[in-house]
Amino acid sequence: MTTTEANQPAPVPGTTTARTTTGPAGTTAEHGRARISARVRILLWLLLVMTVAFGSVATTVRTILLRDTDQRIADLLAQEAVEFTQFEGRGIDPASGRPFTDPARLLRVFLERQHADADEELIGLVAGPGPDPAKIIQQREIPALLPLHEDTVARREIFGSPDATGTVERPIGDIRWAKVDIAPYGGDPQAAFVVAFHPQREQDRADEVFRILLAISGVALLMTTGIGWVVAGRILQPVRLVRAAAAQLTEQDLTRRIPVHGRDDIAALAETFNAMLDRLERAFAAQREFVDDAGHELRTPITIVRGHLEVMGDDPAEREETVRLVTDELDRMSRIVEDLLLLAKAERPDFVTPEPVQLAELTADVYVKARALGERDWHLGEVADAEVRLDPQRITQAMVQLAQNAVQHTGPGQRISIGSRAEGPHIELYVADRGSGVRPQDADVIFERFRRGTARRGTRGSGAGLGLSIVRAIAEAHGGRASLHDTDGGGATFVLTLEEARP
Template sequence: MRRIWMRLALTFMAVSASGILISTVLSIKEMDYHFSMYLNEVNQQHEQDLLDILENEYQTGLGWDDQTYLKLKAASSVLGLQFSLFDQEHRLIRTFGKAVNPEDTSSVNMIPIKERDHTIGYIGIQYDNSYAMSLEEHFRMAHTNAMQWTMLALLLLVCIASIFIAKRLAKPIVDMSDASRAVSRGDLSIRVDLPQGEDELSVLVHSFNNLVQSLQKQEELRKRLTSDIAHELRTPLNTLLAQTEGMLDGIWEATPEHLEATRSEVLRLIRIVSDLDQVIQVESGALNISQNEINLTNVVGGIVESMTAAFQLQGIQVKSYLKSTAWIMGDQQRIAQAISNLLTNALKHTPPGGEVNVTLEQKKRIVEVKVVDNGTGISPEDLPFVFERFYRGDRSRNREKGGTGLGLTIVKGIVEAHQGNVAITSEVGKGTIVTLTFPAIRNPA
């Protein structure tokens, strides 16, 4: 199987090699063109130099002297040219320079020699094409070799850089591939190192880590739920088993009081199963919520009134402060259940002589319900987990008071199903404040 970094590296190499090859070919062609232009300019300069000598040395009525011919001979040697001097009638005066093979010469270029706009003669220059071609070929070969070595060096550098960059780019993907295989084997503790930057690859790695973390959390919750359910059911089932075995063995008489104790354990099992069923519905989004206009003020007031007797039996004072007539959209029975669960919690954790206050107030388009008690409070380490199912800061105390550890989980699910929010603040020894907020459908009255 070809690894992704190899495919990336080969792609980088192919693109880079194509660019280098095209650049090299264009560079060679461009250099050849400019070198040819350079040779033409050199030839033109040679022609101008010869014309300058002839025009400056010309003597009116006498022509050119031997001194001029010596200069022309020296120039032909230096410039490597063969040229001939002609008079006004194109008659040959003298030829300078070594003889050139006719096959290696270009056509004679007759250039007029002027003095004061009058033609006084002509100079015919024959270029040694073999020399020019040799020079041009030598330059072309030198330049081509240099470009080839440069191209090879660049290709080597590109190969090394492509492998390095490809491995660096592919590392998070390879790590995620390895991590995903580990996750498929059940290892949810693995994480992929985040690459530097904030590009799409970093976002992908971050999302993958969040996904694995979420799966790990769900797995831990599933295991804990299984353990908690087993723990919650074990106590009443063991109690029922002991009671029924005692009755069968004749150790425990089937008196009305004993049967009532057995019935209480059965009811407790039923309550646990019922609450658990509601929690499952809430967390799966299958909780049946009807949508009706609800006078939340009346609902809260009715729940407080119906539970006042229970508070009084415990020596606890409960008061309601309903400052607004608030309307929300939702299921009245579910809302009443959430408020009742909060008051039941406050009743369980507020000592005799304590006080529980329920307030309702509408602020613009938000309805706020608060349940405030001065009970035992919740420790800071327990506070973040109070809405998790079966969570108890003090398991034995809650069990003795009839709690299943699901009440606040149900409250949170019901409130959020009504597009509301739940917040809780608490201090050990001072009490707890639970705040529910709902979107209002009418202005405050």
């Protein structure tokens, strides 16, 4: 056992675990990690929320039932106490036809006329010589385990209490009570009317409803678990497809796409992922193309440099010529690398920075700069008078590259025209020369990388074949295109066609 393994803490059940190993250099590699899927997490959160909701509903219902029971018992006790008070105030003894003078007789007559509800006791208590008051009860079967008329301790407590209402707490069941004292001549009460209620059965009914709600909630949770598992699986299916597609993506294969169904957020996620794959595919293609192009074009000058250096002798003239050739090849490699980096940058969104530009002024500036490229018959053609949004530096770079291309394929004194014009919703900037033109077979490939025309006066240009590729990249970055046409009277006309964007 290694030191790293010996110091690892013991895994805690239910937690995420990972196994690591330490290599010779002290690096740590993660072999695996237990994960809880999004489907399970969604289901767990759903069950947690549903459990809290169902539990809250059941508890609330039980609380409401118990509160209603307490209120109903309080109303019942108050009603019975009021009825006795009213009877006492205007009651007439049916035997004598006169008001009651004996509290026991008053209680007995009143109780004979009453009918107690279930779980309710109506009792008359009369003070006697002993500690326990005498009881006068309405004969009725009470379902309580120990009715009040059989509980001497509870009767003594109620009769001696100074309160009009209260609760006797007993292990076998509480008693809610209300009392009306009878003291005809003032002083201590000689008797009392007591109405008692046993709330245990009412409370048991509330508890039974609570248990039924819990059972229903449990069944609902089970059904929710099954339905939620199926629904979450269907909703997350595109996410699993995204994950599977991402796991299968490699630099060599970026062609997989996620099928899009519906118009919800998951479909939007799949569309966004597909768009990301499109961008990745283009980026990797541009990277591979850059590497291939750089390797292809740089191999030749490197070979030339190496060859001249290997055969270079001690003769000063030979050394000077070798240094000149090597320097020339290094300059050419530097230009190739700069052009390739520029083409690679063309894939970025910040390659061009449009701004309001006067097209006539831009055309004139390009014309002035191009005149220094060679002794030609430079001519400023038509000029469009419009204000448009474009990147003046990139457009100038493209136009100067076209002018340089025209200089390379024309002779001294031959005409080269530079101009701009508005054509409907587009603008065009062009460079036209009177050279030998471009062969039809070259017109389709002349804008590709490292492809050069072969018909310009029967010679090949000295460049790497990236200039026109840069021109096309600048045009496409502006949402336009670069094209080639024959010049009237002979020669070639290169045109940048751009969307006219008003500032």
